[in-house]
Amino acid sequence: MKEKSQQNTKVLIVGSGAAGLSAAIYTARAELEPVVLTGPTLGGQITLTADVENYPGVPDRISGTELIMRFVDQAEKFGAKIDYAAAESIDFSRRPFVVETDSKVYHAENLILATGSKAVALDVPGEKELTGAGVSYCATCDGAFFRGKKVAVVGGGTSAVEEAIFLTRFVEKVTIIHRRDQLRADAAAQKAAKSNPKIEFLWDTVVSEVIGEDFVEALRVKNVKSGAEKVIPFEGVFVFIGHRPVSNLYEGKLTLENGQIPVDLHMRTEVPGVYAAGETVDGEYRQLIVSAAQGAQAALTLIKDLA
Ligand SMILES: Cc1cc2nc3c(=O)[nH]c(=O)nc-3n(C[C@H](O)[C@H](O)[C@H](O)COP(=O)(O)OP(=O)(O)OC[C@H]3O[C@@H](n4cnc5c(N)ncnc54)[C@H](O)[C@@H]3O)c2cc1C
Structure with missing residues (x-):
């Protein structure tokens, strides 16, 4: 050596x-x-x-x-x-x-x-395995790979919301998944996101699994109030939870x-x-x-x- x-x-x-x-x-x-x-x-x-x-x-x-x-x-x-x-x-x-x-x-x-x-990871099944295959922590780096696709952004802070807005340049639709019923993001970011027709919100919800064979296909999500789980198809997930x-x-x-x-x-x-x-x-x-x-x-x- x-x-x-x-x-x-x-x-x-x-x-x-x-x-x-x-x-x-x-x-x-x-x-x-x-x-x-x-x-x-x-x-x-x-x-x-x-x-x-x-x-x-x-x-x-x-x-x-x-x-x-x-x-x-x-x-x-x-x-x-x-x-x-x-x-x-x-x-x-x-x-x-x-x-x-x-x-x-x-x-x-x-x-x-x-x-x-x-960045903090979600720490749920499938996340590690599909990182770089639909799971991303950087919209700027990876957003362009999701042109015309439906993606999720997890988080409710300013970074999450700003990155969701940035993603609308490429994707067909962004769903912001947030564990609370309101965002923590600053007022300007909230206003811009809420008036963006490509952004929708899934409130009181956490991700419990990232599903996909070789690439992200869906997310298993859980409503934190009702406990109800469902699987929603997504082609990518961007994580901004801290x-x-x-x-x-x-x-x-x-x-x-x-x-x-x-x-x-x-x-x-x-x-x-x-x-x-x-x-x-x-x-x-x-x-x-x-x-x-x-x-x-x-x-x-x-x-x-x-x-
Ligand atoms: C997507 C995104 C968008 C952002 N947008 C804005 C914005 O518009 N405006 C704004 O003001 N801020 C923004 N920020 C926040 C801003 O980037 C951070 O506040 C800033 O980068 C923090 O700087 P830092 O020097 O404390 O740490 P970091 O930027 O985290 O730098 C840490 C450095 O330590 C190095 N390092 C790590 N381990 C080792 C090691 N073992 N040996 C040697 N070096 C090591 C890393 O390589 C890196 O160079 C954004 C952040 C993100 C993630």
């Missing part, structure tokens, strides 16, 4: 979403020569959406990838280095902290943890609360020299600007602590 190369760094940023990249811009401008580990997705979750129109200063509709690549360019312009690798383990017990990827061992004087969050912090790297090493890393008001974790930002810390708002702001805060606190 090839020996891993060793690299010292003043700042290692784990994660390349809005939080990690903002932290990279700030620490790079402070001449701390940060290295960013991208993890599985350079740019993070925002790369999953075709349209962003609420990021301040960017009034015209822009794709998530295009917007986040501006963060990448800006970070690189000030000297941040991007390493297309994932952290496989972190040793927080000694400083410099030791972070291993598949090909390198980093010795980092300071760490900024920004591994974000990921997100969970990506924190497997920290389990047993840092204190976690519901999978999230607790931080003080300035994004310091319990370990001196380790900061955290973005949806690994707080998934309440799930907005680019919030993660970006926390990344900047973590970086500025780190810079202050060094001084």
Whole structure:
């Protein structure tokens, strides 16, 4: 087996979403020569959406990838280095902290943890087997494959409703399946969905099985009030029922609360020299600007602590 190369760094940023990249811009401008580990997705979750129109200063509709690549360019312009690798383990017990990827061992004087969050699965029979075969967690990525078809969207929050609206560009009909009798989505999204002739709603309903041989053919659903079950034909299902912090790297090493890393008001974790930002810390708002702001805060606190 090839020996891993060793690299010292003043700042290692784990994660390349809005939080990690903002932290990279700030620490790079402070001449701390940060290295960013991208993890599985350079740019993070925002790369999953075709349209962003609420990021301040960017009034015209822009794709998530295009917007986040501006963060990448800006970070690189000030000297941040991007390493297309994932952290496989972190040793927080000694400083410099030791972070291993598949090909390198980093010795980092300071760490900024920004591994974000990921979609929650329904956890029902058939879902895993048919993921990528009609079960999707990303309308932007997969919507076009369902042209002219009838699909379900599971969830009632803003993401679910916005993604349902997006799907109407391609599909014949979208049924939003929600376990309550009203949506949690913001008012603008609700209004747009309710006035869209391609969208209908199935209230008080949960999915209990995804049915299909090689591809999704139907969903078994259950009314949570009456308990009645039925099978409804669908050719695809998009699941948007929430997100969970990506924190497997920290389990047993840092204190976690519901999978999230607790931080003080300035994004310091319990370990001196380790900061955290973005949806690994707080998934309440799930907005680019919030993660970006926390990344900047973590970086500025780190810079202050060094001084
Ligand atoms: C479909 C969709 C549409 C959205 N639309 C909008 C919108 O219009 N406006 C808006 O403001 N927000 C939107 N959001 C929310 C926005 O994308 C998030 O708030 C934002 O991406 C969170 O950034 P983050 O940096 O905290 O985490 P993430 O974006 O989750 O980034 C986490 C990063 O950590 C990396 N990582 C994970 N594990 C490891 C590892 N072991 N080692 C190294 N790196 C690792 C990942 O590769 C990724 O780069 C949307 C989200 C989705 C899913």
